[in-house]
Amino acid sequence: MTARRWFYLVASVGVAAFFVLSILNYCIDPIQYFREASFYRPYIHGNYCRYINPGMAKNRRYETVIVGSSYMANTDPAMVDKVLHTPSVNLTMFGATMREIRLILETAIRTGRVKRVVWGLDLDTLMDDPDMFRIPDFPLYLYDDNPWNDFRYIANFDLLFKLSREIIAVNLLHRSGGSADFDSAYNWMEIKKPFFGREQVLRRWKRAQELKGRAERNADTRRLMANGRGNITTNLLPLLRANPSIRFDIIYMPHSILYWLDVYRSGGLDAYVRIKQELFETMKGLNNVTLHDPQSDSAMLYDLDEYCDTGHFSESFNDRFIKALTTHEFTVTGQSIERAASRLMEETKRSLDVYR
Amino acid sequence: MLFNSYLYIYVFLPVSVSVYFLLFRRFGRSAALWWLFSCSLVYYGWWDPRYALLFCLSMAVNYTVGILLQRERWNGRARIRRTFLIIGIVVNVGLLAYFKYTDFFIGNLNLFLPQPLQPLRISLPLGISFYSFIQIAYLVDTYRGGAGRKGLVDYLSFASFFPQIFSGPIVRYGDVSRQRGDARTTLLNYDNIAKGLFLFSLGLFKKIMIADNLAPFADTGFALSSQLTLADSWLTSISYTLQLYFDFSGYTDMAIGTALMFNIRLPINFNSPYKARNLQDFWRRWHITLSSFLRDYIYIPLGGSRAGEFRTYSNIIITFLVAGIWHGAGWTFVFWGFLHGLGLVIHRFWNKTSLHMPRPLALFITFNYVNVLWVFFRARSFSDAVNVLSAMAGLKGIVLPRTVGILLGNPAEGYLRFAHEWMLRGDLTTMIMIGMLVAATLILKNSNEIIEGFKPSVRYAALAAAAFCVSLVFIQRYTEFIYFGF
Numbered sequence: 073m074t075a076r077r078w079f080y081l082v083a084s085v086g087v088a089a090f091f092v093l094s095i096l097n098y099c100i101d102p103i104q105y106f107r108e109a110s111f112y113r114p115y116i117h118g119n120y121c122r123y124i125n126p127g128m129a130k131n132r133r134y135e136t137v138i139v140g141s142s143y144m145a146n147t148d149p150a151m152v153d154k155v156l157h158t159p160s161v162n163l164t165m166f167g168a169t170m171r172e173i174r175l176i177l178e179t180a181i182r183t184g185r186v187k188r189v190v191w192g193l194d195l196d197t198l199m200d201d202p203d204m205f206r207i208p209d210f211p212l213y214l215y216d217d218n219p220w221n222d223f224r225y226i227a228n229f230d231l232l233f234k235l236s237r238e239i240i241a242v243n244l245l246h247r248s249g250g251s252a253d254f255d256s257a258y259n260w261m262e263i264k265k266p267f268f269g270r271e272q273v274l275r276r277w278k279r280a281q282e283l284k285g286r287a288e289r290n291a292d293t294r295r296l297m298a299n300g301r302g303n304i305t306t307n308l309l310p311l312l313r314a315n316p317s318i319r320f321d322i323i324y325m326p327h328s329i330l331y332w333l334d335v336y337r338s339g340g341l342d343a344y345v346r347i348k349q350e351l352f353e354t355m356k357g358l359n360n361v362t363l364h365d366p367q368s369d370s371a372m373l374y375d376l377d378e379y380c381d382t383g384h385f386s387e388s389f390n391d392r393f394i395k396a397l398t399t400h401e402f403t404v405t406g407q408s409i410e411r412a413a414s415r416l417m418e419e420t421k422r423s424l425d426v427y428r
Numbered sequence: 429m430l431f432n433s434y435l436y437i438y439v440f441l442p443v444s445v446s447v448y449f450l451l452f453r454r455f456g457r458s459a460a461l462w463w464l465f466s467c468s469l470v471y472y473g474w475w476d477p478r479y480a481l482l483f484c485l486s487m488a489v490n491y492t493v494g495i496l497l498q499r500e501r502w503n504g505r506a507r508i509r510r511t512f513l514i515i516g517i518v519v520n521v522g523l524l525a526y527f528k529y530t531d532f533f534i535g536n537l538n539l540f541l542p543q544p545l546q547p548l549r550i551s552l553p554l555g556i557s558f559y560s561f562i563q564i565a566y567l568v569d570t571y572r573g574g575a576g577r578k579g580l581v582d583y584l585s586f587a588s589f590f591p592q593i594f595s596g597p598i599v600r601y602g603d604v605s606r607q608r609g610d611a612r613t614t615l616l617n618y619d620n621i622a623k624g625l626f627l628f629s630l631g632l633f634k635k636i637m638i639a640d641n642l643a644p645f646a647d648t649g650f651a652l653s654s655q656l657t658l659a660d661s662w663l664t665s666i667s668y669t670l671q672l673y674f675d676f677s678g679y680t681d682m683a684i685g686t687a688l689m690f691n692i693r694l695p696i697n698f699n700s701p702y703k704a705r706n707l708q709d710f711w712r713r714w715h716i717t718l719s720s721f722l723r724d725y726i727y728i729p730l731g732g733s734r735a736g737e738f739r740t741y742s743n744i745i746i747t748f749l750v751a752g753i754w755h756g757a758g759w760t761f762v763f764w765g766f767l768h769g770l771g772l773v774i775h776r777f778w779n780k781t782s783l784h785m786p787r788p789l790a791l792f793i794t795f796n797y798v799n800v801l802w803v804f805f806r807a808r809s810f811s812d813a814v815n816v817l818s819a820m821a822g823l824k825g826i827v828l829p830r831t832v833g834i835l836l837g838n839p840a841e842g843y844l845r846f847a848h849e850w851m852l853r854g855d856l857t858t859m860i861m862i863g864m865l866v867a868a869t870l871i872l873k874n875s876n877e878i879i880e881g882f883k884p885s886v887r888y889a890a891l892a893a894a895a896f897c898v899s900l901v902f903i904q905r906y907t908e909f910i911y912f913g914f
Contacts, residue, residue, distance in 0.1 A: 075618035078884030082625055085893040089900055090438065227434055229901040 093229045102235035103127050105214060105225060115238040116257035118145065118166050122207060123231065125163045126214040128254060129180040136160035137180045140192030141168040143325040145258040146387035147192070147394060155394055158188060164258055167206045170197050170307035175215045177311060182217060186318055190397070194325045195344060199295040202302040261387055268386065270376040274427075277330045277382055293340030300347045304354060316360050323364040323393050323402070324348065326372035331382040332420045333427055341420060345413045352409050363404035366393050368415040429474040431628075431682040432635055432903055440471065444590075445689045449616040457614065461585040464690070468588035472555070479553035482523075483588065489519050490563040491583045497570045498578065509571060516567040524560045527552055532757035555594040557754055561721055563587060566601045568725055582608070591686040595679050597697045598717040604692060613691035622884050624688035626892045630875050631681025633895035636902050638865070639675035642667045645862075648853045650806055653815035658826045660851050661819030663862060668806050669799045670865050673701065676715070681875045695720075696876050702798070702869040705790040706778075707771040710798060718754075722747050741776070745769035755805070760813060764804040771797060791870070829856070 073081075101107060104114055105127035116124055129137075135158040138147050144164040152160040163176050173191070180186050211228075213221040225231075241247040312320055335341050348365070355361045366372055366389075378386045396402045404412070429436050444467040452460040473480030493516035497509055531547040538544040566587070570578070578601075586604050607613055649656060649664025656664060677698040687694045697716050704710035711719045727747040733740040745766065752765020778785075785793075800817065807813035818824055826844050833839070833846030851858075882888060 073884045073886065073889075075622040075884045078889055079618055079622045079625060082622075082629075082889050082892045082896070085889075086896050086900070087438070089897045090434075093900070224904070228904040230904045233901050 090227075093232065094226050097226050097229065097232045100232065100236065100239070101127075102232055102239060103214075103225075104131065105222070107131060112239055112243050115235060115242050116254060117238070118142075118258045118260065120231075120235065121165045121258060122172065123211055123214065124257075125165065125176050126179050126211075128161055129163060129176060130183060132161045132254065134159045134161040134185060136188040136190060137177065137186050138162045138164060138190045138192070139168075139173050139177055140164050140325070141194045141197060142166045142260065143194055143384065144190075144192035144390070146261055147190070147390040148259075148387065149255045151391055151394055152190065155398055156188060156190075160190075162255065162258060164192070165206075166258075168194075168197060169200045169204045169206050170303040171200075171203060172205060172210065173197075174307040174311055175212075179215050181311075181315060181318065186315075188319045189321065190394070191320060191322045192325050193322050195296070195347060198300040198303045198347060200303070201299055202306040259387065264380045264384070267380040268377065273328070273330065273376045273379050273381060277427075280382075281334075293335070293338060293343045296340070296343050296347060301350070304351065309354065312355070312358055312361050316358075318360060320361045321364060321397055322351075322355075322361065323397075324367050325383075326366045326369065326385065326389060326393075327383045328376055328379045328385075329373045329419065329423050330376070330427060332373070332416065333423060334382065336420045336424070341417060345417070348413070349409065352404055364393060364396065364402040365404045365408070365412050366396070366402040368412045368419065369402070370419075373419055429471055431679065431686070432632060432899075434903065440467070441686060441689075445621075448690060449614075452614045457608075458579075458581055460614075461581040465581060465585045465588055468585070468590040468593060471590040472588065472593055475554050482553055483555075483559065486520070486523060486559065486563065487584055487587050490516060490567060490587070491578075491580065493519075493567055494570045494578055494583065497567065513567055513571045517564055520560045520564050520567075524556055526550070527556055529753075529757045558596050558598060559587065559593060561598050561718075561754075562592075565598065565721060565725060569600060569602060578605075589687070589692070591683040591690075592694060595676070595683070596715075596717055597680060597683065597694050598721050599694060603695065607692055615691075617691055619884075620688045620691050623879055623882055624685040626882055626888060627681045627685030627688065627875060627879055629685075629892040629896040629899070630878070631678040631683075631685060632899040632903075634674045634678030634681065636899040639671045639678060640902070642671035642674070642862075642865075645853055645858065646671050646806065650808070650812060650816065652852055653807070653812045653819075655852060656816060656819035657824050658819060658822050659828075659859070660853075661816050661824070663851065663854055663859060664816060665799055665803050665820060666862055666866065669702075669802050670862065670869070672802060672806075673698070673869065677875070698874065699876060700869065700874045702795055702866075703791070704794050704798075705787060706794055707768065707775050707797065710794055711768075711772075718751070722751055726750055741773045744772050744776075748772070760804045760807055760810060763810075764801055767801050767804070771801075795866075795870075827851075 098106070100112075101109070102115070103120060103123040105123075108114075108131050134149075136152055136156055138144060138149065138152060138160055140147075141164065145162070145166065147162060147164070149160040149162050152158075161180075163180065165172055165176065177186075177189060177191075211225065213224045332341065335344060352363060355363060371378075371392075372385070372389060378388060380386075393402060429440060431437075444464070448460050448463055448467075451463050469480055469484070472483055493512055496512045497516075527550055530550055534545050534547050566583075582605065583601075586599075586601055589599070589604070592599055645663055645667035649660060649667065653664075680697040684694045684696070695717055699713040699716065701710055701714035704713050727743055730743040730746060731739050732743060735743075746769075748765040748769030749762060750765070751768070752761045752763070755761045755764070800820070803816050803820075804810075804813045807816065815824075827850045828844065828846050829850045830846045830848050833841075838846075
């Protein structure tokens with residue numbers, strides 16, 4: 073073989089491989105970005121939520137969007153449909169940052185379908201840098217209307233390889249895993265079931281206290297104040313102001329009393345109260361925004377059987393605060409905000425001797 | 429733009445090579461070299477155009493100093509020529525010092541100041557360590573009268589030659605200039621193109637399939653250094669030792685492969701370094717062009733081994749302190765360099781004893797010495813390095829798989845413990861894979877040896893295509909090359 077022929081042979085294989093893989097990726101569309109899967113059972117898994125959500129936002133039919141972090145992942149869209157009387161879609165992301173939530177909301181809003189947003193706000197996400205992505209290779213190219221940069225998805229053979237393995241396992245080998253149902257795809261209750269229960273939560277909390285130094289928690293709280301305002305002005309306010317016709321229900325994610333004890337013992341509870349006050353003051357003039365605060369509710373504070381760790385709760389809590397959207401049980405008003413803050417403070421102080 | 433990106437592989441490289449030879453044929457040498465220079469600027473500026481301007485400024489200064497050094501009117505006036513040389517070197521070292529060491533200097537100064545100074549947080553222009561050294565070598569060679577022909581475009585296309593610009597090899601002007609003077613290099617040469625493509629595919633495979641898969645073990649280990657135990661710590665250090673080698677030698681293969689397509693043979697940079705039987709041997713095999721630079725432009729000008737025993741040893745230590753600080757602005761790098769220098773001094777003592785060390789033992793000691801020293805190279809602080817090293821020495825206890833405990837009849841746990849999760853990351857299979865990779869670096873032929881036996885045959889085509897296509901699947905996960913940070 074001549075060197076010339078050798079070169080053309082290898083180069084052709086290299087070019088052909090690229091095109092074949094690209095076409096395959098486009099046809100299979102493993103994250104269903106271009107279209108919903110029709111010839112196979114899709115594999116939808118929380119590990120790929122940042123890749124799957126833009127496609128869901130573009131291709132599903134809905135009027136209400138559910139966003140937030142893992143705390144919101146168990147929110148059942150069917151329940152939301154029933155309570156709010158509109159079709160909904162769950163676009164939560166595990167470990168979501170405020171920027172990531174803003175981006176998925178903007179993607180959904182650009183479709184023109186969104187009338188209502190149910191935003192489960194984990195106050196800890198306000199600690200992150202306003203420009204931060206949780207993963208280093210966040211697929212920004214999926215979150216815009218530019219068709220040219222979709223090339224980066226079509227040429228993402230790594231994703232094709234990983235997801236195809238799962239799709240083959242689910243479809244041909246009939247292995248369970250992931251979900252074909254968009255509505256329950258991110259629900260983690262089944263996986264975490266063995267971790268639920270008062271005894272387990274208390275035991276792990278005590279062990280975590282030994283491992284996690286107080287200094288670390290203090291640093292977290294300082295970050296809440298340092299980055300909180302930046303997140304509000306960069307990732308929250310512009311979105312709320314730019315979409316006055318969309319109704320936003322922002323629900324502060326509840327946590328167990330153990331979580332608040334950690335915060336209190338590190339001297340950070342004031343910061344949480346202050347940031348909630350700031351949020352309330354900022355939202356006051358916005359008629360399309362309602363704040364909901366179930367954080368000082370007794371059951372949510374003390375029913376440790378409903379927790380799998382100090383922060384993550386069962387879907388029954390999700391159902392409760394979704395139902396409360398119409399009953400206004402947790403709606404924040406000028407009067408209730410002070411009451412809720414002092415109650416959270418009192419309950420935490422009262423529990424200091426109970427949980428050591 | 430990285431070598432391991434679609435843009436480079438499918439667009440930039442084919443266009444730059446084909447237009448280069450087209451221009452050579454149609455418009456001659458000068459047009460082709462201007463094209464090559466333009467491609468290099470695009471390649472460099474893709475990262476940050478501002479730094480491309482800085483790079484151009486650096487080249488302009490060095491070219492001007494080079495012209496001044498060549499002027500015949502200075503013949504016989506050594507002091508003037510030496511002054512020009514010093515000015516040139518000071519500019520290069522000054523630029524490098526400003527961008528790379530200012531914050532390091534401020535940090536150290538703050539230890540003695542009552543009011544600490546704010547760090548400037550200057551971002552490091554990519555490749556500055558490499559292009560500074562390449563241009564210093566050029567000035568010194570010109571001063572010594574060995575650099576050859578120097579037209580403007582010759583110089584620009586040499587100094588900015590994109591395959592080498594970010595991480596070397598550190599090339600001498602004379603080497604490239606001689607090759608460009610050969611008429612055969614003006615024509616598209618399919619032998620070189622085929623060899624270049626083969627080498628490039630090997631390098632891509634090393635980087636994507638080996639180095640990038642080792643990275644998580646090294647990264648996790650160093651990030652959680654305080655939690656490491658015996659097995660973890662060895663997995664961490666050896667993973668990094670291998671990752672660094674496959675990452676950097678993979679990059680070098682791609683650089684040499686790309687340059688070959690332009691009919692330029694860049695010097696080899698790696699020659700199975702972990703097969704070295706002593707530290708001197710190691711430095712003849714690892715980052716060879718840097719070692720040559722340090723030898724020719726630092727060690728020998730300091731006096732080398734010609735000025736007595738003590739001076740020889742101190743010259744070795746100084747040279748390796750420079751090597752350490754060149755790699756990074758931190759005391760861990762300086763210490764790494766010092767320990768290499770010390771190791772070389774000990775090796776010289778050993779040589780004088782005329783004692784014989786069995787080859788496997790020599791290999792074992794050298795590999796482990798280098799492996800231990802890479803811990804300082806990789807660790808973010810001395811305490812991280814000490815954490816890893818004390819765990820490697822068994823001072824943080826030994827954790828073994830629970831099944832081993834069962835096999836031993838569940839002995840009482842103390843220093844020796846048994847757990848399901850006996851490693852932070854990885855398991856026995858990982859250990860075996862890493863062991864096989866170590867064996868591969870000790871037994872298998874390296875890229876230079878493989879390319880010497882290269883023939884445009886079906887076997888080599890299958891090998892190149894397989895390496896390329898497998899890497900292609902994972903290319904989107906691309907990560908930077910480790911040496912970009914130096």
